[in-house]
Amino acid sequence: MSKSPQKGRKTGDKSRSFKAGLTFPVGRLHRHLKEGQFAKRVGIGAPVYLAAVLEYLTAEILELAGNAARDNRRIRIVPRHIMLAIRNDEELNKLLGAVTISSAGVIPNIHQDLFPDKKKEEGEEEVVESQIY
Numbered sequence: 001m002s003k004s005p006q007k008g009r010k011t012g013d014k015s016r017s018f019k020a021g022l023t024f025p026v027g028r029l030h031r032h033l034k035e036g037q038f039a040k041r042v043g044i045g046a047p048v049y050l051a052a053v054l055e056y057l058t059a060e061i062l063e064l065a066g067n068a069a070r071d072n073r074r075i076r077i078v079p080r081h082i083m084l085a086i087r088n089d090e091e092l093n094k095l096l097g098a099v100t101i102s103s104a105g106v107i108p109n110i111h112q113d114l115f116p117d118k119k120k121e122e123g124e125e126e127v128v129e130s131q132i133y
Contacts, residue, residue: 016048024051024058064089079104 016026030047033039064085065077072081083104086092 017051020048020052022048022051022055024055026051029054061085061092064092083107 016030017024020026026047029050030042033042033047033050061082062077065081068081068084068088069075069077074081079101080103083101084107086096086099086101087107
């Protein structure tokens, strides 16, 4: 039988993602940067840098979300865990402060004024300013 022509890549070809040691697709990001008309020209290093930054941010969020899931004794990461991870991290909260995550709920928070006052010493009466003449 004769060998059918190979489809796809040649054996010696390596993707730019592989060369850069990244998981995110450098070629696809390059295409989107060009088609998006963000600039007239796009340098060869721009999509590599963008892929590296996106991969780092994704890994950071997923690590913190995994920790939040483990704290709640869950195996799967759900949107609630992603939101808790982002809101509890100072830098990520600053970056994604205006982002609303669907099905994530809110951060649990009870205002300090709503808690009952600590017990006062016996014999000491509380004087309210409106009762002072």
